[in-house]
Amino acid sequence: MASDANAPLRSGPEVRDRVRWSDVDIMGIVYYGRYLRFMEAAETEFFRAIGFPYGVLSEQHGVWIARVRLECDYRAPAKLDEEIVCRAELQKIGGSSMTFAFPIARAADGTRLVDGTLVLAALDRTTLRATRIPAPLLAALSTAPL
């Protein structure tokens, strides 16, 4: 039985928001940089869902999560007031890194708008250097209910 190389290990909760006035450019479509806010919401809710919101990671485990690589493929434009749906899909876990895909779609018809990817790294809160993913987070990435 073949496995799908791109199948996510885990999928986080769906986040939804509307395209706001401030998201849209002179062409009447979402500015490319503004999709990061949907990705950020989806990423944040993924970590909250597995029990590790950023505050807990920082205060209890001394770790910040930083971004080390970003990719966005823009496939279709979104317009003012359209509802957008996004979720974080964990694709890969390394020693100190995690790779997430962020499919972003128009809620009304499911049209894929953007394929986002982020590589995150665990940083020691004091030195801001890469550090190993704390064991409890590592366990939760694999097994926490979602």
Next chain:
Amino acid sequence: MASDANAPLRSGPEVRDRVRWSDVDIMGIVYYGRYLRFMEAAETEFFRAIGFPYGVLSEQHGVWIARVRLECDYRAPAKLDEEIVCRAELQKIGGSSMTFAFPIARAADGTRLVDGTLVLAALDRTTLRATRIPAPLLAALSTAPL
């Protein structure tokens, strides 16, 4: 001899920047919230000019500068690619607060676009509570060359 109640105590350096694609909304004019970036640049350069960039205030004097009141009157729109000019004008000094006006204009013809006002407060870096303006900053606000 009459004095002008609105004359600034001090005027900071002029900052200039162009209206970028990300500043402009679907009407083709600068989004109202984006003028804050011109005000921020002008405010920052004022403090740098008198010898107290934020890093120095924080590390040497234990103080952060926070905003406690914002006002903007939008008088005329700016368009893509127009050059904008702004400066910070110190209007009033209190025990822990400073009031600045920010005239924002189109560089090409001097048209006033926005009248901004910010009330800043000195915060203790540790408690984030209002604290007296450090004496060296107070002196520089009045006498540092600009």
Next chain:
Amino acid sequence: MASDANAPLRSGPEVRDRVRWSDVDIMGIVYYGRYLRFMEAAETEFFRAIGFPYGVLSEQHGVWIARVRLECDYRAPAKLDEEIVCRAELQKIGGSSMTFAFPIARAADGTRLVDGTLVLAALDRTTLRATRIPAPLLAALSTAPL
């Protein structure tokens, strides 16, 4: 029986969102300019709730809504991950203008964080000049169910 001069004419739907990583500054509190996104969401949902989302106003009535005055009083800071609640309260209707208050509070304990005010103006979509509020919008501002 005394009336309250500050009582809103109408209150729009409550909007809720969490403080995101990108909202927070080096002090760990929400950057003053980022509260505009909560105000924008509340304003947008007010107009949608009375049946006049911006797209309808523009396409069916030839009118854009622009901001002509902004005020924010910052009363308490919000931190990473806190849930924020905001709504748009219509305070005054003029020939071409509408004044809204935006109380912004921490959801957990109701602490007031920011008092925002916006004066909006109806603009002719083609000339970008102030125009009278279209009669159907004027009626909806007073009588549409909320």
Next chain:
Amino acid sequence: MASDANAPLRSGPEVRDRVRWSDVDIMGIVYYGRYLRFMEAAETEFFRAIGFPYGVLSEQHGVWIARVRLECDYRAPAKLDEEIVCRAELQKIGGSSMTFAFPIARAADGTRLVDGTLVLAALDRTTLRATRIPAPLLAALSTAPL
């Protein structure tokens, strides 16, 4: 004589700006999404330098420039008040697309902070569909003095 596969076809003007308060996150380093503003300034100044600012492209040639792919590799963090330098390097020209690299560095010591890449596409201003790069722009991309 060997050619360098990654050597840019053309390099645009250097743009410089300081890291502002609003650029920095709770870790005290530039938020990953904020580097886009340096890339945008560099991209804009590239097109202005070859004689095709966006307004001219739109009004005289009926073309908008849209982003279809974004990549950022984050190599080192930048801090509050540091001066940042960036430029747009044209890497490849296709029928309707242009690929630019954006090296972003700390001005003080030349440390590379981010390697950005953007693929731009020419869009018909009316249909928002991909269209061929207008011939005068194509010529300027290759030969305009920089």
